[in-house]
Amino acid sequence: MSRREKTWWIVAGVxxxxxxxxxxxxxxxxxxxxxxxxxxxxxxPTNSTLVxxxxxxxxxxxxLFLPAxxxxxxxxxxxxxxxxxxxxxxxxxxxxxxxPGKKLILSTALVVxxxxxxSIVTPLFNVWRQIGLYDTWPGLIIPYLSLTLPISIWxxxxxxxxxxxxxxxxxxxxxxxxxQAFRKVIVPLAAPGVFTTAIIAFFIAWNDFIYGISLTSxxxxxxxxxxxxxxSGASQFENPTGPIAAAAVIVTxxxxxxxxxxxxRIVAGLTNGAVKG
Amino acid sequence: MTQTTLPPVEKTQPKSAPxxxxxxxxxxxRKLGWMLAGPAFLVMLAVTAYPIAQAAYDSLFRYxxxxxxxxxxxxxxxxxxxxxxxxxxxxxxxTMLITVITVLVELVxxxxxxxxxxxxxxxxxxxxxxxxxIPYAVITVVSAFAWQFAFDIDTGFVNSWxxxxxxxxxxxxxxxxxxTSLLVICLAEIWKTTPFISLLLLAGLAQVPEVLQEAxxxxxxxxxxxxxxxTLPNMKAAIMVALxxxxxxAFRVFDSIFIMTNGANNTESVSFLAYRQTxxxxxxxxxxxVSVLLFLCVVLLAGLFIKGFKVxxxxxxxxx
Numbered sequence: 001m002s003r004r005e006k007t008w009w010i011v012a013g014v015x016x017x018x019x020x021x022x023x024x025x026x027x028x029x030x031x032x033x034x035x036x037x038x039x040x041x042x043x044x045p046t047n048s049t050l051v052x053x054x055x056x057x058x059x060x061x062x063x064l065f066l067p068a069x070x071x072x073x074x075x076x077x078x079x080x081x082x083x084x085x086x087x088x089x090x091x092x093x094x095x096x097x098x099x100p101g102k103k104l105i106l107s108t109a110l111v112v113x114x115x116x117x118x119s120i121v122t123p124l125f126n127v128w129r130q131i132g133l134y135d136t137w138p139g140l141i142i143p144y145l146s147l148t149l150p151i152s153i154w155x156x157x158x159x160x161x162x163x164x165x166x167x168x169x170x171x172x173x174x175x176x177x178x179x180q181a182f183r184k185v186i187v188p189l190a191a192p193g194v195f196t197t198a199i200i201a202f203f204i205a206w207n208d209f210i211y212g213i214s215l216t217s218x219x220x221x222x223x224x225x226x227x228x229x230x231x232s233g234a235s236q237f238e239n240p241t242g243p244i245a246a247a248a249v250i251v252t253x254x255x256x257x258x259x260x261x262x263x264x265r266i267v268a269g270l271t272n273g274a275v276k277g
Numbered sequence: 278m279t280q281t282t283l284p285p286v287e288k289t290q291p292k293s294a295p296x297x298x299x300x301x302x303x304x305x306x307r308k309l310g311w312m313l314a315g316p317a318f319l320v321m322l323a324v325t326a327y328p329i330a331q332a333a334y335d336s337l338f339r340y341x342x343x344x345x346x347x348x349x350x351x352x353x354x355x356x357x358x359x360x361x362x363x364x365x366x367x368x369x370x371x372t373m374l375i376t377v378i379t380v381l382v383e384l385v386x387x388x389x390x391x392x393x394x395x396x397x398x399x400x401x402x403x404x405x406x407x408x409x410x411i412p413y414a415v416i417t418v419v420s421a422f423a424w425q426f427a428f429d430i431d432t433g434f435v436n437s438w439x440x441x442x443x444x445x446x447x448x449x450x451x452x453x454x455x456x457t458s459l460l461v462i463c464l465a466e467i468w469k470t471t472p473f474i475s476l477l478l479l480a481g482l483a484q485v486p487e488v489l490q491e492a493x494x495x496x497x498x499x500x501x502x503x504x505x506x507x508t509l510p511n512m513k514a515a516i517m518v519a520l521x522x523x524x525x526x527a528f529r530v531f532d533s534i535f536i537m538t539n540g541a542n543n544t545e546s547v548s549f550l551a552y553r554q555t556x557x558x559x560x561x562x563x564x565x566x567v568s569v570l571l572f573l574c575v576v577l578l579a580g581l582f583i584k585g586f587k588v589x590x591x592x593x594x595x596x597x
Binding site: 013020021026027042086093094101108111114118124145153209210213228245251256263 | 303306307309310311313314316317318320321322324325328329331332335342390393394396397401403404405406407408409410411412413414415416417418419420422423424426427429431432433434436437438447468472473476477479480522525526528529531532535536548551552555556561564565567568569571572575579
């Protein structure tokens with residue numbers, strides 16, 4: 001590759017980096033601005049300050065933000081775990097066994113994946129109030145399955161399809177017991193797929209907003225995106241922009257860490273599930 | 278020059294039992310299959326089919342949560358109220374506008390990104406790949422806030438940075454009118470979802486046989502000709518899957534609108550209308566009817582795609 005061509009590709013790469021990171025850099029910058037500095041009309045703060053972070057972590061808004069953070073982690077992790085468990089069995093059956101209904105299950109997952117969330121919220125809002133699930137963790141975990149389960153089934157069955165299952169028999173021929181063959185051969189082969197699926201399902205649950213604002217009313221179950229959307233500052237005279245930006249940065253940190261650690265797997269998971277030749 | 282595609286490779290799927298007689302073994306396999314996949318299947322039905330059925334039922338009643346005693350059956354009149362109201366048609370128009378603009382821009386931009394990434398030096402590829410996942414992984418609400426703050430008349434930097442563009446000045450209120458509000462909403466949506474499309478298209482690009490590219494090059498086809506006659510036809514399946522998913526996803530647009538305008542200045546989408554009827558106004562009957570109509574729109578769109586463009590999702594996954 002010539003020198004000129006090389007420079008050109010680097011320029012293109014840098015352009016993509018700026019495209020992807022610019023809004024993130026901006027929200028970090030807003031979160032570091034003091035209230036008086038917010039309207040400076042500039043990208044960067046005049047003087048960086050952590051006052052907004054103090055406000056949401058230890059100050060007047062901590063009762064709004066910290067419970068929401070706990071709810072988000074708890075609800076999303078449980079919903080992810082349940083859907084991965086269910087999807088694991090389903091994906092094993094789809095990848096490994098020959099039975100009529102495979103196609104039905106995959107198409108159902110597809111239909112559920114494109115289902116408008118608001119059409120689920122409307123009836124649940126009423127039913128949850130009647131049976132006492134409104135504003136509780138299970139009241140969000142159950143509808144979150146409609147977000148996480150279909151993508152888990154698709155992604156995991158795409159991963160499982162690539163596992164060389166014959167190796168299980170090969171191990172047994174070599175004298176391993178069924179349990180040993182499963183534990184020593186199948187689990188290590190299947191684990192990356194399960195793990196990647198869990199990350200993607202977690203992203204989707206973490207991103208939810210509609211269920212969060214519609215099916216909760218207090219900090220008993222309200223997740224972070226909903227708390228952010230309804231956040232109006234500790235008092236009505238305060239501009240909530242700075243604290244919102246600080247909270248936005250904090251909830252972005254976990255996803256950025258996951259992306260940096262597992263980028264290769266996440267890309268494989270996202271594209272395997274949707275496009276496969 | 279005609280479109281050049283390789284003949285599809287026949288997939289050989291191992292069959293466990295010959296057709297005709299059902300052996301005990303395959304019957305047992307069938308049973309095991311449903312035992313393993315059944316729970317997931319039932320849960321999926323329970324969290325979607327049941328609510329939509331309940332919504333369809335609720336939509337036939339005049340029912341306000343604040344006035345539960347006056348709940349009465351009124352047939353299809355909720356639908357009549359909605360369909361004869363400008364609110365619905367405005368919301369539908371806004372939703373379709375956002376969908377068409379974002380999906381078109383995302384496809385073109387996503388394809389450009391995919392082309393760059395496909396040719397990228399392996400040394401910088403991991404960095405770019407990690408960066409491109411970030412917009413996808415960031416919460417939509419966070420992205421909506423970032424874009425709102427950037428364009429906001431008080432806290433933003435856009436007005437002072439782009440004052441040289443005619444029509445933009447220090448006191449341009451982007452969220453003061455329908456057109457400019459929708460523009461910012463579309464920008465935020467495009468930023469967030471283009472990377473996902475580009476990853477799908479990148480996977481599609483990888484499936485275009487190198488042989489065909491080389492052959493076209495030898496035959497003297499220009500870059501442009503190769504793009505239209507070799508590359509695009511060979512990744513049709515990937516493009517269609519990306520298009521289908523994104524269109525249906527864009528049609529549900531809600532988060533960005535809630536954060537940026539809260540539906541002001543006629544920027545309400547269909548999802549937002551349903552939310553406002555049910556959750557804010559507690560009009561269960563009317564809200565359910567909007568939800569059912571939105572559901573029907575999505576079904577119609579999906580049907581159009583699958584029939585019209587002949588998107589075969591099963592074969593796109595090697596399931597055929």
